[in-house]
Amino acid sequence: MLPTFMPVATQAAIKGLTPEQVESLGVSLILNNTYHLNLRPGLEVLRAAGGAHKFQGWNRNLLTDSGGFQMVSLSKFTTITEEGALFESPFTGEPTILTPEESIAIQHTIGADIIMQLDDMHKVSSLTVGPRVEEAMERSVRWLDRCISHHQSSGKTDTQNLFAIVQGGLDSDLRDRCLDEMIKRKDGVAGFAIGGLSGGEEKDIFWRVIRQCTGKLPEDRPRYSMGIGFAEDIDDANTEGLSKHAKDLRPIDDTCPCPTCTDGTSRAILHHTVTHETAAAHALTLHNITFQAQVMGRARTAIMNGIFPDYLRSFFAEYFGDDGYPEWCVNALRTVGVDLLENNNAKVIQGDGAKWEYAASMARQ
Numbered sequence: 132m133l134p135t136f137m138p139v140a141t142q143a144a145i146k147g148l149t150p151e152q153v154e155s156l157g158v159s160l161i162l163n164n165t166y167h168l169n170l171r172p173g174l175e176v177l178r179a180a181g182g183a184h185k186f187q188g189w190n191r192n193l194l195t196d197s198g199g200f201q202m203v204s205l206s207k208f209t210t211i212t213e214e215g216a217l218f219e220s221p222f223t224g225e226p227t228i229l230t231p232e233e234s235i236a237i238q239h240t241i242g243a244d245i246i247m248q249l250d251d252m253h254k255v256s257s258l259t260v261g262p263r264v265e266e267a268m269e270r271s272v273r274w275l276d277r278c279i280s281h282h283q284s285s286g287k288t289d290t291q292n293l294f295a296i297v298q299g300g301l302d303s304d305l306r307d308r309c310l311d312e313m314i315k316r317k318d319g320v321a322g323f324a325i326g327g328l329s330g331g332e333e334k335d336i337f338w339r340v341i342r343q344c345t346g347k348l349p350e351d352r353p354r355y356s357m358g359i360g361f362a363e364d365i366d367d368a369n370t371e372g373l374s375k376h377a378k379d380l381r382p383i384d385d386t387c388p389c390p391t392c393t394d395g396t397s398r399a400i401l402h403h404t405v406t407h408e409t410a411a412a413h414a415l416t417l418h419n420i421t422f423q424a425q426v427m428g429r430a431r432t433a434i435m436n437g438i439f440p441d442y443l444r445s446f447f448a449e450y451f452g453d454d455g456y457p458e459w460c461v462n463a464l465r466t467v468g469v470d471l472l473e474n475n476n477a478k479v480i481q482g483d484g485a486k487w488e489y490a491a492s493m494a495r496q
Contacts, residue, residue, distance in 0.1 A: 132350075132353055133430075133434055133435070134427050134430050134431060134434075135159070135160060135427055135431075136158065136160075136423050136424050136427040137158075137160045137161060137162055137194060138153070138158060138162070138423075139161070139162045139164075140161045140162060140163055140187070140189075141167060142163075142164065142167050142168065142171070143163055143168060143183055143186060143187040144187060145161065145416065145420070146412070147409065147413040147416040147417075148413065148416055148420070150187060150189045150190070152417065153420065154189075154190070154191060156417070156420050156421050156424055157421075157425070158191070158420060158424055159191045159192055160191065160192040161189060161192075161193060161194070162193075162194045162195070162196065163183055163193060163194070163195050163196075163241065163243065164195070164196055164198075165196055165197055165198040165234065165237055165238055165247075166196075166198035166218075166229070168183065168195075168237075169198065169227075169237050170220060170227075172186070174237065174240045177241060177242075181242075182241060182242030183195075183241045183242055183243065184242060192244045193243045193245070194244065194246075194355075195238045195241050195245070195246055195247065196247050197234045197238070197246075197247040197248055197249040197296075198216075198229050198234050198237070199216070199229075199247075199249050199250045199251070199252050199296075211251060211253040211254075213270065213273075214228070214230055215228050215229050215230030215231065215233065215249070216228070216229045216230075216249075216253065229249065230249070231248065231249040231274040231277035231278045231281065232277060232278075232281040234248075234249040234278070235248075235249075235278050235281045235285070235293075236281065238291070239285055239287055239291065243291065244290075244291065244292060245292050245355075246291050246292065246293055246294070247293075247294050247296060247324060248271075248274060248275045248278040248293065248294065248295055248296055248320075249274050250267075250271035250274060250275075250296045250326060251266075251267040251268075251271050251274065251298075252267065252298075252326070253267070255267045255298075255300065255327070256330040256331065258301075258330060258331050258332060259300060260300065260301075260302070264299065264305060265302075265305055267298060268299045268300070268305050268308070268309050271296065271298045271309070272309065272312045272313065275295050275296075275313065275316060275319075275320075276316070278293060279293065279316060279319035279320065292321035292322060293319070294320060294321065294322045294323060294324050294353075294355060295313045295316065295322075295323050295324065296324045296326040296357070297309050297310055297313055297323060297325050297326060297327075297344050297348075298326050298327045299327065301332055301340060303340075303343060306340060306343055306344065307343070307347070310343075310344060310347045310348065311347075314347065314348070314349065317349055321352065321353075322352045322353040322354065322355065323344075323352055323353075323354055324355040324357050325341060325345075325354065325355070325356045325357060328340060328341070328356070328357070328358060328359075329359050330358070333459070334460070335458070335459035335462065338459060338462075338463040339463075341356060342466060376398040376399065376401070376402040377399060377402050379397065379399050379402075380397045380398070380399055381397060381398055382395075382396060382397060382398070383396075383401070383418055384418070384422075387421060387422065387425075388421065388425075389417050389418045389421035390414075390417050391414040391415070391417045391418040392418060396414050401415065426446070429446075430442060440469045443464060443469050444469060444471065444473070447460070447464075448471075448474075454480070455477070455478040455479060456471050456472070456478070456479055456480070457479070457480060458479045458480070458481060461479055
């Protein structure tokens with residue numbers, strides 16, 4: 132299996148870009164949010180449009196989440212029962228029940244190519260411990276059975292692919308139990324997702340859970356690591372060192388083929404407009420998506436050419452430069468036979484952060 136990059140189009144749009152622009156950047160899969168599309172524009176509009184592909188003008192692949200993440204992000208509006216999740220709309224206060232069957236039915240109407248099971252995430256983050264994690268994991272397995280049953284009875288299994296979501300928090304025993312139960316149900320799903328991570332856990336723990344799951348999941352099914360945001364410090368003008376870009380007339384990246392970097396847009400103009408003009412957000416999104424799509428595209432090419440370990444070494448050397456490699460990243464890559472410290476000048480540093488979260492996505496391939 133080859134890695135791919137999937138940007139998030141929560142409410143049927145990549146912020147700042149048209150569908151044609153997104154596709155032109157090499158993106159072939161995007162994510163829509165089931166919960167939000169169900170509320171607005173609503174299923175009636177989506178049915179009339181012929182599904183979310185046509186509604187948003189997107190001709191490539193589409194994945195929808197189950198709506199379950201809103202149990203976390205909107206937990207103050209949510210009550211969980213065995214039947215499903217009862218939400219209060221944050222817009223109107225009206226109650227909405229989301230059951231496993233209803234989640235699948237909504238995703239059927241949306242028309243996504245990949246649909247996700249509803250899993251129990253209410254008041255369960257990656258840092259949660261204790262009985263609640265086990266309860267949520269076991270309920271997620273039971274809800275998977277209901278999702279499979281509803282999906283199979285719909286007649287849509289040939290056009291929409293259901294993914295199971297592995298839960299269990301940071302507890303390796305719970306993860307193993309969940310993996311065992313979901314693998315038993317592999318005939319009812321097209322792929323597997325690894326959930327319950329990227330919620331504040333240490334990166335050294337994160338990659339070990341990823342490795343545990345990928346080590347057991349069937350090799351003939353795609354795997355989706357949920358919740359990972361590729362956070363590259365593409366444009367320091369957005370974060371730190373703002374003043375040093377005010378007079379810098381270079382592009383963000385001299386080697387980047389994106390329209391922003393090739394049409395003469397400078398760091399100085401981005402610094403000047405980034406908080407004032409939507410054109411700056413548009414330019415930065417073009418660059419960010421191009422960067423991420425290129426990284427994953429080069430990884431796919433390296434895998435097909437049998438040189439992926441060499442690609443990893445060169446990528447991480449360029450990515451971290453003279454800053455040094457985070458220790459957890461060195462350890463993660465060593466488990467797949469890639470030693471970043473072969474160069475005696477390389478150094479290891481302690482710490483955590485967004486750049487290393489990106490590195491984790493590469494290490495797990």
